[in-house]
Structure formats: C-alpha cells, structure tokens
Amino acid sequence: MTDAAAPFPALATSGRSAMRTGLVLATALLSAGTPAFAQETTEPGDGDVTISHGYTNFGELKYGPDKVLDYVNPDAPKGGEYSTWSLGNFDSFNQYARAGVPAALNTIGDETLMVGTLDDPYGSYCLLCETVEYDEARTYATFKLREDVTFADGTPMTAHDIAFTNQLFIEQGIPEYRQSASQFYESVDVLDDYTIRFVFTDFMPPKVRVQQAGGTPAFSKAWFEENEIRLDQSTTEPFMATGPYVLDSVDYNRRVVYRRNPDYWGEDLPINQGRNNFETVRVEYFADTSAALQAFQTGEYLLRFESDPGDWNTGYDFPAVKSGDVVTEEIPDGTVAQRFSWNFNLNREKWQDIRVRRAIAMMFNFEWSNATLYYGDYARPESFWTGTDLQATDTPSEAERALLEPLIEEGLLDAAILEEPARLPTENASESARPSRGTIREAAALLDAAGWEPGPDGIRQKDGQRLTLDIIQFNSRYDKIITPFISNLELIGVDGTLERVDTAQYVQRRRDDDFDLTNQAFQMGFEPSTGLRQWFGSEGADESSRNIMRLKNGAVDSLLQTINDTTTLEGLTTATHALDRVLRFLSFDIPIYYLPDTWIAYWDVYDHPETLPPFGAGALDFWWYDEEAAEELRQSGAL
Known part of the structure; x- marks a missing residue:
C-alpha cells in the first residue's frame, strides 16, 4: 500500500473505506530491514545485492515465494457469475485516458510486475516476475520475468512488452504522471527476452524505486502497434493484457x-x-x-x-x-479512511482567500446531516489519514516543529500552524440543519474581514462581483445534504446553486476547471511517497485529475519533498504529520464523511x-x- 505515482486518473466516488482505531499499525514494532526469504549475494564493486521474490521498505515480507495467502480458500470452486452494478454511463475501456468515461472494472485483465496483498501493508510480491534484484542504494532494479506468461491472445509476454508499456505511459499517459515519470529512469534496458532492468535517476526517492518499477503493467506491444491504439484516446475494448x-x-x-x-x-x-x-x-x-x-x-x-x-x-x-x-x-x-469532501476551485480568485473558504465550510452542518439523514452511521474525516498513526494530533512534536518552523520563517506558513489542527465547529445534531448563531456570526465575520459586504439583496459583493457558489453533481443521492447546505449559505450572504449534469459533462467540467465546488475522494496509503505529488503538488496541478482543487503551495511542495527523502518509518511518520497538519490548515476542501465499515x-x-x-x-x-x-x-x- 505504498503511495507511489499512479498512471491513471482518479475517480470521484463516495467514500466507503476507513481505518478503525483498533487497527492502527504498530509502527514502533517495525524497522527497516532486508526482506525475509531474500537470497543475498555480493557482486564485486556493486555492494550488497538482494535477489528476492518481493520487496518491502519496513520490516519483513509476510509471505514466502511458495506461500498461499492466509485469507483465501485454496480449494474454492471455480464457476458462476459475480454480478454487481454501476452508476451513470460509459463509452470507453481505457482507464488511463482523460478522454471518455471508462467502463467499470475495465482493468480487470491488467497485471503488473509486482502486486500487494490485503494483509501486508508494505509488501510487494512478484507476479509477472520470478525475482527482483536490487542493490543497497536502489540505483537499479532488475526483474527476471516468468517465461510462461502469455497475453489473452495466447502470445508470449516478454521484457520488450514491459519496456514498451513503460514508455507508453511516459509518452501518452495523463499529464500529471508524465511530468514525473519522464524523470524516473536513467534507462530501461531489455537484457534478454525475460530480463529487464530499470536504472533509476536521483529524481525518485530510493525507498519507492523498486515498487514504482514493480507497478509497471504489461500490455502487448504487437497488439498496440497492429491496431494503432493510443493510451491517450478512448477505446472500444480493453487493452491486450495478461490477466485472468x-x-x-x-x-x-x-x-x-x-x-x-x-x-x-x-x-x-x-x-x-x-x-x-x-x-x-x-x-x-x-x-x-x-x-x-x-x-x-x-x-x-x-x-x-x-x-x-x-x-x-x-x-x-x-x-x-x-x-x-x-x-x-x-x-x-482497515484501510486508510477515504476523505470524501467538496473541493474549492482555487484557480478562481474568490476562493483564494482562506477566510472565504473557511466561512463557507462552516455552513455545512455535519452533525445534523449525519444524525437526521444518515442514521448516525458516518464519521467525519478529520485528517487525510484519519484513524491511523499518520494523522496529526494535538500540537506539533519537536520533530514536526523542526520541519514547520523554517517554512514559517520563509513566509510560506502562518505561525498558527503550530497550534492544534484546524477543526470545523461541532454543531447540535438534535436541532435544525442551520448552524448555531455563534457559527453563523463567526463565518459572517470572516467574510467581512475578506472584504465581502452584503448587497441590497443580501448577497455579498466585492468589486462589483456577487459571491456565488456553483456545485456541480451528477448523482442525485447527494441532494439531501447539498440542499440544506445551500440554504445555510444564504444566512451569510452567499448565493449557492446545485447544477445537475450528466456523467460526461461532469467529467469534462472538472477537467476544464468549470466549477466552484466539486467532490473528491482522497485515498491515501500507509506509505506516503511520490504519489502525493499528484494529489497535492504544484507541478501539473492545472491538469491533474487528483489535485482537483488546483492546490499550488510552497510549504506543501517542501513537505512532499521531505516525505520523499525520508528513509525511516519514524521520519516518514513525522513528515506525514506535518503535511497532514498543513493540508487541513489550508482549508481547500470541506470534509463530508467516511464510512468506518464496508457494507455488502x-x-x-x-x-x-x-x-x-x-x-x-x-x-x-x-x-x-x-x-x-x-x-x-x-x-x-x-x-
């Protein structure tokens, strides 16, 4: 569950997963070390070299090379139909393109060099490969591929297909991935038909290099070239891959x-x-x-x-x-809680003032919504790592202050960041959807301070512009919380509207920055790393499908780099605390809810x-x- 860079667009979905407090990882028991079951050899001049069936940065791999997963029934019968549902419509089978709306489960046939399991949060295991070899400094990773892997059309998979697929994402992947991926590798070398070596640049942190390369999928080079398929265009069938x-x-x-x-x-x-x-x-x-x-x-x-x-x-x-x-x-x-929230479009000038964003966020009465509309079953995500030991709590530790204080001195952060993490007011769930009078007064004062004054019709104005807020949505299930929220906005002089659009329009409006407020489901991992740049980094923000709020903040960028540079679990935890604290302080989103359990x-x-x-x-x-x-x-x- 490493948060490596992802080559596909994020989908805005409702939150289901959460991390239960009792399932918080006991990171004090984990330390960096050589993976279990690894065969260690030493090559002259190369330092220590590890050859293994898997990789982990922390602790030991849970499974040996011939071990069946603990949570499956190896004697489970084959057959029958799994049938489920999806909402909206689709016109493509290409998950990796910005064009089109992909069909549900369109990557069901895709496989990667290495995979994770549902009970080992830090481990990656060979699937398309037999072994992975890497040196102590992680300057390279060499994968010995299985020689019996075939694509769905029966043709053999070779290292040439892996090299082709990697280059495909670098040249035709979504912009936010291309900008980073083009700097990942010094070279990708096919040593023979079943051996491929990734040589890493200094751009990628050592701790994520093996897993990033191991996340490379396998698509058929011959099929792509014969059918003239492009990764950045919609397709009428899934890619030729190796999956079941x-x-x-x-x-x-x-x-x-x-x-x-x-x-x-x-x-x-x-x-x-x-x-x-x-x-x-x-x-x-x-x-x-x-x-x-x-x-x-x-x-x-x-x-x-x-x-x-x-x-x-x-x-x-x-x-x-x-x-x-x-x-x-x-x-x-037990996964990290998904933070389902409404996000401001920070490219619009009126949302660049943090006081305006905080005032509007205060008008969502979570306690009433949860008790009245949702039977009290939801919880509110306080953090981007809610319920885990990566969540920032209380005032910053000395180690966190060492990261935050230089950013304050540079003028990138407000000194208030050294207080307890910002929290939205807690309302009385037993009363109406309206926030308390104190909350309304506080929100109105923030708008006053930001220069938005009530106009003749009660709607606030500034420089001749009315304070309007347009929420785009394609799913009617959210109307019951959006409608009272819009009514509450009137109490502080904000003209809110809900605009219903179809799925295709919804996707395109988000790509075109044509919204004031839209939803996003932030899903973080236990091992934050390079993938955070796609969620929160300035570079490529205007084209990102994850950084939907178009966040561009120097303090965040600095902490993202710190996270990438960490080599210990303790350092990673401290840096993530600091980042979590800053993200919450910036108030670019309105956290709505998460569901602590999976309901089936x-x-x-x-x-x-x-x-x-x-x-x-x-x-x-x-x-x-x-x-x-x-x-x-x-x-x-x-x-």
Whole structure:
C-alpha cells in the first residue's frame, strides 16, 4: 500500500473505506530491514545485492515465494457469475485516458510486475516476475520475468512488452504522471527476452524505486502497434493484457460482461490460489441509485456494495432479506479512511482567500446531516489519514516543529500552524440543519474581514462581483445534504446553486476547471511517497485529475519533498504529520464523511472465508459462487 505515482486518473466516488482505531499499525514494532526469504549475494564493486521474490521498505515480507495467502480458500470452486452494478454511463475501456468515461472494472485483465496483498501493508510480491534484484542504494532494479506468461491472445509476454508499456505511459499517459515519470529512469534496458532492468535517476526517492518499477503493467506491444491504439484516446475494448479476465460482451451504457480466460497463464501460482474464482463478471448500469437498489431487490444482479446509510437502514427490509435469501454484512475496513469532501476551485480568485473558504465550510452542518439523514452511521474525516498513526494530533512534536518552523520563517506558513489542527465547529445534531448563531456570526465575520459586504439583496459583493457558489453533481443521492447546505449559505450572504449534469459533462467540467465546488475522494496509503505529488503538488496541478482543487503551495511542495527523502518509518511518520497538519490548515476542501465499515449485501449464492483480511473485503478477488445454494434459491423461486 505504498503511495507511489499512479498512471491513471482518479475517480470521484463516495467514500466507503476507513481505518478503525483498533487497527492502527504498530509502527514502533517495525524497522527497516532486508526482506525475509531474500537470497543475498555480493557482486564485486556493486555492494550488497538482494535477489528476492518481493520487496518491502519496513520490516519483513509476510509471505514466502511458495506461500498461499492466509485469507483465501485454496480449494474454492471455480464457476458462476459475480454480478454487481454501476452508476451513470460509459463509452470507453481505457482507464488511463482523460478522454471518455471508462467502463467499470475495465482493468480487470491488467497485471503488473509486482502486486500487494490485503494483509501486508508494505509488501510487494512478484507476479509477472520470478525475482527482483536490487542493490543497497536502489540505483537499479532488475526483474527476471516468468517465461510462461502469455497475453489473452495466447502470445508470449516478454521484457520488450514491459519496456514498451513503460514508455507508453511516459509518452501518452495523463499529464500529471508524465511530468514525473519522464524523470524516473536513467534507462530501461531489455537484457534478454525475460530480463529487464530499470536504472533509476536521483529524481525518485530510493525507498519507492523498486515498487514504482514493480507497478509497471504489461500490455502487448504487437497488439498496440497492429491496431494503432493510443493510451491517450478512448477505446472500444480493453487493452491486450495478461490477466485472468477478458471482455465477453458489452451493451454500452447498459451492461458489460467479462469472462475468465480458460488459458490464463497464472492459474497455478501460489499467490493466485483461491482467487479469480468466478466464470463471468457482469456489471449492470443504472441512471440512479434508487433504480439500482430496486433491481437488486428483484435479483437482477446479486451483489451490492452499499455506502448510503439511508438505503442501508431502510432499503434492506424486503422479504428476501427477512428469509435469509439475501445476506447483509458489515465488515470492518482497515484501510486508510477515504476523505470524501467538496473541493474549492482555487484557480478562481474568490476562493483564494482562506477566510472565504473557511466561512463557507462552516455552513455545512455535519452533525445534523449525519444524525437526521444518515442514521448516525458516518464519521467525519478529520485528517487525510484519519484513524491511523499518520494523522496529526494535538500540537506539533519537536520533530514536526523542526520541519514547520523554517517554512514559517520563509513566509510560506502562518505561525498558527503550530497550534492544534484546524477543526470545523461541532454543531447540535438534535436541532435544525442551520448552524448555531455563534457559527453563523463567526463565518459572517470572516467574510467581512475578506472584504465581502452584503448587497441590497443580501448577497455579498466585492468589486462589483456577487459571491456565488456553483456545485456541480451528477448523482442525485447527494441532494439531501447539498440542499440544506445551500440554504445555510444564504444566512451569510452567499448565493449557492446545485447544477445537475450528466456523467460526461461532469467529467469534462472538472477537467476544464468549470466549477466552484466539486467532490473528491482522497485515498491515501500507509506509505506516503511520490504519489502525493499528484494529489497535492504544484507541478501539473492545472491538469491533474487528483489535485482537483488546483492546490499550488510552497510549504506543501517542501513537505512532499521531505516525505520523499525520508528513509525511516519514524521520519516518514513525522513528515506525514506535518503535511497532514498543513493540508487541513489550508482549508481547500470541506470534509463530508467516511464510512468506518464496508457494507455488502448479496444474494446467498456467494461465500467467503470466515476470516477476512484487514485491508479489503475482497468480494471479486477471492469469494466464490456456491452452485448448490444458488440451485436451492432457483428451486424455491427466489431467483
């Protein structure tokens, strides 16, 4: 779960995952060291060289090269259909382009050199490779590829395909990735058909180099060239890759079906045992969440992740749930809490004043919304690493002050950053959606101080411009919290509007900076690193799909570099505390909520191991279809 640079656009989705306080990693027990099970050799003049089946910066790898994952059922039956849903529409199968709206699960057939697991937060394990070799200084990483890997069309995968794919992302990937990736490698050398070496530049921090190279996917060079496919354009089919699933059928904007590749090369790998169990994977599309829930109730699709407390508390009392034909589960989610929030467009002058942003944020009454609309099931994300030991708390430690005080002296930070982290006011949940009088007065005072004065119609004005705020949204489920928020804005003289757009318009408006406020789901990792630049860095901010707020801040950039330069877990934790503190202080977003558990409802045709891993429910990964249970439901008329 390293936060390495990612070559694909972020999707704005509602938050589901969270880190439970009891699952905070005990980092004091971890220290940097050589991966377990590694074979160490020494080459003259090269210093210590490690050859291993995996890589980790901290502690030891959890799994040996021939170990089956602890959380799977290696004897799980193969077959049956995994069916679920998605919202909106789609017109492409290219996840990596800014053009088009990609189909759900469009990367289901993609594989990378190395992969993580759902119970080892720092480990990466060889998948397409047999071993990875690297020196002590991480100046290079050499991958010995498996010689039996084939693409879905049956052609062999070689090092030439890996080198081609890496260059493809550097030349045609999204701008925010290209700007960094072009500086990652001094060279990428094909040593032979099944050996590839990445030689790193000093631009990339040593601690992320192996994992960054290991995250390279494998696409068929021949297929791309023969079909004249570009990474920056939409496509009508998934890329030719090596994974267990291929496209079976598509009905645009209605459904997409993927099917297991019967000739999948990796079927018998230890790391794949008990996984990829479904014969087909079907995704049904719906225009709104209500229609999707109704379709689930009638068995049109059979598994549903739920994130709306209203639906979870009232929509699952239909007969099939009461009879046990539909199972509902609340599964603790140990990943870093997703920070779902509304984000200001900082490219617009009126939102560049932090006082204005803070005043508007104070008008969202989370406590009332959560208690009245969401049954008290949500929690508010205080941090970008909520609930983990990476979250900043209290006043800065001496180590944090050593990072923050020079930035204050340079004029990049306000001295107030040395106080406790900024928090929005806590309102009374039992009263109306209106914030307290004290909160309204405080917000109004901030706008007064910023020079926005009430006009004749009560809407504030400055330099002849009215203070308006346009929220763009394509999902009607958020209306019930946006509408009272807009009403509250009137109390401080802000003219707020909700503009409903379709999915394609929503995506394009965000790309074009054509909004005042839009949602974003910030998903951080346990090992913050180069990927943070895509979320918060100044370079490439105007074209970033992650830095949707267009944040350009010198203090943030400095701390991002500090995080990249850290070599110990203690140093990483301290630097992340400082960054978290600054991000929250800047108030560029209005944190809305996160869900502490994963909610899943499914017709009783699926099964899973009794003990699930801490970092994901894994429904598509390692659950399986129970044909005997499905037949019972069919015989009873339930399905």
